[in-house]
Amino acid sequence: MSTKPEPIGSLFPLGGPVPSDLIIGRRGEIDEIGGRLQEGMSTMLSGVRRIGKTTVCAAVCERLKSQGALVIEVDVPERPDSRALLQLIIDACSRVSLAHAGRAALRFARPTIEKLLSENGVPLDLSMLAREPHELPARTVLSLPAELARREGKRALLFLDELQRVVDYADGETVLCDLIDLYGASKDAVVLVDGSNERALNGMFGEPVHFGKLVNRIELDARIPLTSWREPLAERFSRAGLLLEDAPREELLKWSEGRPYATMAAARYTAQSARRTSSDTATEFDVQMGIDEAERHLHDDGA
Numbered sequence: 001m002s003t004k005p006e007p008i009g010s011l012f013p014l015g016g017p018v019p020s021d022l023i024i025g026r027r028g029e030i031d032e033i034g035g036r037l038q039e040g041m042s043t044m045l046s047g048v049r050r051i052g053k054t055t056v057c058a059a060v061c062e063r064l065k066s067q068g069a070l071v072i073e074v075d076v077p078e079r080p081d082s083r084a085l086l087q088l089i090i091d092a093c094s095r096v097s098l099a100h101a102g103r104a105a106l107r108f109a110r111p112t113i114e115k116l117l118s119e120n121g122v123p124l125d126l127s128m129l130a131r132e133p134h135e136l137p138a139r140t141v142l143s144l145p146a147e148l149a150r151r152e153g154k155r156a157l158l159f160l161d162e163l164q165r166v167v168d169y170a171d172g173e174t175v176l177c178d179l180i181d182l183y184g185a186s187k188d189a190v191v192l193v194d195g196s197n198e199r200a201l202n203g204m205f206g207e208p209v210h211f212g213k214l215v216n217r218i219e220l221d222a223r224i225p226l227t228s229w230r231e232p233l234a235e236r237f238s239r240a241g242l243l244l245e246d247a248p249r250e251e252l253l254k255w256s257e258g259r260p261y262a263t264m265a266a267a268r269y270t271a272q273s274a275r276r277t278s279s280d281t282a283t284e285f286d287v288q289m290g291i292d293e294a295e296r297h298l299h300d301d302g303a
Contacts, residue, residue: 005241012268
């Protein structure tokens, strides 16, 4: 048992990407996607909601960043056109840290990005441009990660989270086709995207875009094998100052069936139930309380 219990909310995170040191399972997928990107193969990770797609992609980004790649991460917004997305790409590129040649000090890429844009008559703030979607400088902005990588002599990774949202943009087809043209044969950058299995994915991979020309698509399993959960769950409860014995653990896993979000929710509320009784052991009663609360949570979250 840990002499200083860690907070339950930190040990059993819900909502948003899970920190890489708290990921359970998925190491195979992280290795595979990281390897593909290192080989210059742009990749899409798809699957239903709440199974950890963004968590996997964030871990891949972290790994490539540690290996020296320039990583630009953007959460694709739901908007009528690409203006907000393009502004987010400009901002993300501007914040990238670059090492001075032969020195440990860092500088930000903003001056380089500003120069790249000005060469094409594009301001850092796109609100200064006309409002019509067809007048937006999509191609220039989308090329920034690759151009920055080329000028710095490094490789770049552009991660676009929930890219399927672009399908509903007034200029969505243009954005997707520009991504294919710019990164399909790029030696300087690769693209990583994820998206849910929704109607919009058909709009990406069907006529007339055929996004498969750019990305190799990987489907993320909605469940993590129960064998991958058993030891980490017991260890996580131990860090919370609680003992999770085999029988209540198996009851929890039987209910969740290895679904990541459901498992984490049930574990969180099981631990909370045990804490309420000031017990140092999570019982089957606590598991049932945890499952009941997890069911309410999943219902409220639409998961």
